[in-house]
Amino acid sequence: MLDNLGSKFQGIFKKVRGHGKLTEDNIKAALKEVRLSLLEADVNYRVVKDFVNKIKEKAVGENTLSGINPGQQFIKIVNDELTELLGGTNARLTKAHRGPTIIMLAGLQGAGKTTFAAKLAKYLKKNGEKPFLVGADIYRPAAMKQLQVLGDQIGVPVYYEEGSKDAVNICETGVKKARAEEATYIILDTAGRLHIDENLMEELNQIRKKVRPQEILLVVDAMIGQDAVNLASSFNETLNIDGVVLTKLDGDTRGGSALSIKAVVGKPIKFIGVGEKLEDIELFHPERLVSRILGMGDVVSLVEKA
Amino acid sequence: VKTREGLFGKMKTLFSGRSVIDDEMYEELEDLLIQSDIGMDMTLKIVGELEKEVKKRGIKDPNLVYDVLKDVMEGFLIAEGTELEVNKPGMNIVLVVGVNGVGKTTTIGKLAAKFVKEGKKVVIGAGDTFRAAAIEQLEEWADRSGADIIKHEQGSDPGAVVFDTLKAGKNRNADVVIIDTAGRLHNKNNLMKELEKINIIIKKHVGDTSYESLLVIDGTTGQNGLSQAKVFNEVTQLSGFVVTKLDGTAKGGIVFAISEELKKPIKFIGVGEGIEDLREFKSKEYIDAIFE
Ligand SMILES: Nc1nc2c(ncn2[C@@H]2O[C@H](COP(=O)(O)OP(=O)(O)OP(=O)(O)O)[C@@H](O)[C@H]2O)c(=O)[nH]1
Ligand SMILES: Nc1nc2c(ncn2[C@@H]2O[C@H](COP(=O)(O)OP(=O)(O)OP(=O)(O)O)[C@@H](O)[C@H]2O)c(=O)[nH]1
Ligand SMILES: [Mg+2]
Ligand SMILES: [Mg+2]
Numbered sequence: 001m002l003d004n005l006g007s008k009f010q011g012i013f014k015k016v017r018g019h020g021k022l023t024e025d026n027i028k029a030a031l032k033e034v035r036l037s038l039l040e041a042d043v044n045y046r047v048v049k050d051f052v053n054k055i056k057e058k059a060v061g062e063n064t065l066s067g068i069n070p071g072q073q074f075i076k077i078v079n080d081e082l083t084e085l086l087g088g089t090n091a092r093l094t095k096a097h098r099g100p101t102i103i104m105l106a107g108l109q110g111a112g113k114t115t116f117a118a119k120l121a122k123y124l125k126k127n128g129e130k131p132f133l134v135g136a137d138i139y140r141p142a143a144m145k146q147l148q149v150l151g152d153q154i155g156v157p158v159y160y161e162e163g164s165k166d167a168v169n170i171c172e173t174g175v176k177k178a179r180a181e182e183a184t185y186i187i188l189d190t191a192g193r194l195h196i197d198e199n200l201m202e203e204l205n206q207i208r209k210k211v212r213p214q215e216i217l218l219v220v221d222a223m224i225g226q227d228a229v230n231l232a233s234s235f236n237e238t239l240n241i242d243g244v245v246l247t248k249l250d251g252d253t254r255g256g257s258a259l260s261i262k263a264v265v266g267k268p269i270k271f272i273g274v275g276e277k278l279e280d281i282e283l284f285h286p287e288r289l290v291s292r293i294l295g296m297g298d299v300v301s302l303v304e305k306a
Numbered sequence: 307v308k309t310r311e312g313l314f315g316k317m318k319t320l321f322s323g324r325s326v327i328d329d330e331m332y333e334e335l336e337d338l339l340i341q342s343d344i345g346m347d348m349t350l351k352i353v354g355e356l357e358k359e360v361k362k363r364g365i366k367d368p369n370l371v372y373d374v375l376k377d378v379m380e381g382f383l384i385a386e387g388t389e390l391e392v393n394k395p396g397m398n399i400v401l402v403v404g405v406n407g408v409g410k411t412t413t414i415g416k417l418a419a420k421f422v423k424e425g426k427k428v429v430i431g432a433g434d435t436f437r438a439a440a441i442e443q444l445e446e447w448a449d450r451s452g453a454d455i456i457k458h459e460q461g462s463d464p465g466a467v468v469f470d471t472l473k474a475g476k477n478r479n480a481d482v483v484i485i486d487t488a489g490r491l492h493n494k495n496n497l498m499k500e501l502e503k504i505n506i507i508i509k510k511h512v513g514d515t516s517y518e519s520l521l522v523i524d525g526t527t528g529q530n531g532l533s534q535a536k537v538f539n540e541v542t543q544l545s546g547f548v549v550t551k552l553d554g555t556a557k558g559g560i561v562f563a564i565s566e567e568l569k570k571p572i573k574f575i576g577v578g579e580g581i582e583d584l585r586e587f588k589s590k591e592y593i594d595a596i597f598e
Contacts, residue, residue, distance in 0.1 A: 036346060039340060039345075039346050040345070040346060040529055041529070042343075042528030042529055042530075044341075045337060045340045045341050108526065108551075108554070109407075109409075109551065109579065110406070110407025110408060110409065110524065110551075111407065112406070112407060139579065140443070140579075141415075141442070141443045141446035141447060141450075142439040142440075142442035142443035142445075142446055143439075145438075145439040145442045145443075146437075146438045146439035146442075146443070148439075149438035149439050149460075150438050153438075194551075194553065194554045194555075195554070195555070196554065196555060221407065221524070221526070223405070223524070223527050223528060223530045223531075224526050224527065224528060224556075225343035225526060225527055225528025225529065225531075225556065225559075225560065226340070226341050226342065226343050226528065226556075226559075227343075227526050227554065227555055227556035227557075230555045231526075231555075248405075248406060248407075248491065250491060250493075250494075251405065251491040251492070251493055251530065252491075252492075252493045252530065252533060253528070253529075253530040254529075254530075256528075257528065276406065276436070276437070276489075
């Protein structure tokens with residue numbers, strides 16, 4: 001495991017304290033540490049390369065702002081750039097102008113889609129909405145039962161067809177039922193699938209065409225490694241996703257895949273999952289994930305100490 | 307229909323596309339290894355070992371490095387004890403643990419089917435009493451495989467389920483008892499304590515004899531896999547690993563760091579959601595698959 005990047009920076013920049021400028025020379029070691037730290041956090045190696053080059057460009061020749069030393073300046077640049085990369089676009093959940101908002105969830109097997117569907121329903125209900133769940137996983141054993149149990153726990157209606165072989169049809173019928181019940185949000189839980197499974201990807205495409213969801217969210221396990229970019233670009237190609245949900249951030253993973261995904265598909269992260277319970281859902285805050293990815297507890301206090 | 311383009315298809319051209327062995331070649335190799343989740347430390351170890359071997363064997367032709375690399379990487383995987391020990395006379399116990407959603411329950415279904423097919427009497431214990439419909443999911447797998455299942459209600463004490471499963475296994479003269487557990491993140495103390503209790507119950511039961519304690523690792527996992535392995539090993543003294551979801555594009559490269567750190571074998575790999583999609587682990591085939 002990597003030691004705190006912050007303390008490493010402090011060591012590196014002690015030597016350049018006196019200098020007023022960041023130069024290619026005096027930031028070399030620091031850039032190397034940034035690279036290593038990002039790779040250890042599972043940021044895709046190509047994304048890391050681009051990012052490190054960008055930081056270098058930004059930093060070299062920069063005059064130190066008054067009152068802070070080069071080390072602080074460098075950390076600030078890294079931190080700001082990462083935060084911008086991770087945030088930026090509007091990360092709010094869509095709401096349809098008229099009628100119910102349809103949200104479709106998609107992702108690899110076991111990512112946390114079904115759990116998130118229920119978490120989101122609970123969250124929406126608390127905010128005065130009328131959510132409705134549709135179970136379109138016709139493959140995984142007891143998948144529909146799982147959604148039904150969760151729906152019962154939060155008092156949200158669930159539509160599914162036990163034994164059905166047609167996920168597209170379930171979604172169409174489910175949406176009709178939800179409209180009839182005047183739901184304001186309809187959440188479609190789909191089966192987990194590999195991005196290279198053409199048949200199953202086409203199934204998602206069909207659902208999208210038939211029910212026209214306003215919001216398609218890719219649910220991603222925060223522990224995923226370098227493959228995150230393949231996954232995100234394939235799902236985005238097929239579905240033109242609107243955003244990303246990062247689950248299982250209650251673990252000790254650094255979650256660098258978020259950075260890879262954002263860099264590759266440019267879609268915002270909207271929610272994070274921070275536990276198995278249905279209240280363990282949070283809005284995404286880029287600056288928090290940045291300190292986590294960098295392995296620096298609190299960047300601001302670090303800048304003060306440097 | 308699945309199409310997969312091997313990341314390591316590039317590996318061959320990396321070596322064949324050049325005339326000399328130089329630093330640049332090793333650097334490009336590092337990039338490729340990192341892309342497969344092998345991690346920085348392990349990548350440097352592999353490349354360092356490779357350089358040593360290439361020198362030792364006096365290799366000058368880059369084309370020949372390809373096979374040396376395969377050897378070196380295979381050397382980092384544990385070759386002994388890759389078979390699951392379930393053929394002892396009496397009741398053999400397999401405990402399956404891991405973080406959330408990696409494929410524990412599915413792997414148990416596949417294993418049960420395999421053992422039943424071999425003519426064994428199999429009893430499965432529904433030790434995940436937490437997740438919604440976890441018990442129903444396992445029941446479906448018991449049905450498919452032809453194994454017995456022992457279950458309590460959702461929300462009940464998993465330790466009690468394990469205890470009852472062992473008892474039932476004995477009464478029914480089971481050859482193999484497989485215990486499912488709830489997914490849990492290794493940094494959750496209370497959940498790891500619960501697992502420790504389960505482990506103690508099994509230990510008490512088996513006395514001095516051994517049992518299989520398998521950690522399931524999702525093949526798409528990045529560097530976090532290593533800390534998963536370390537912590538689960540402390541709590542349940544693993545006998546080996548199962549790596550799942552290798553039918554995707556991820557290469558499961560983190561297993562090299564895990565093998566190096568814990569010196570324990572991979573026993574099975576999961577290559578799909580179907581009942582047959584389980585393979586015995588063979589290091590040579592694994593390396594070939596990575597390189598394909
Ligand atoms: N610790 C933790 N566990 C989570 C979180 N989200 C989901 N899980 C767990 O992850 C596992 C898989 O979750 P599911 O919701 O079944 O995942 P899925 O994507 O629907 O899975 P498939 O339908 O099989 O593709 C379950 O054990 C969940 O309890 C989270 O934010 N934190
Ligand atoms: N593609 C693929 N999917 C798999 C494989 N093994 C399991 N899965 C899928 O991964 C998802 C999670 O599998 P489970 O067996 O429920 O995982 P688990 O570890 O028991 O999950 P929890 O009990 O919630 O922690 C399901 O959709 C499985 O069908 C595999 O080898 N390949
Ligand atoms: Mg699901
Ligand atoms: Mg399970």
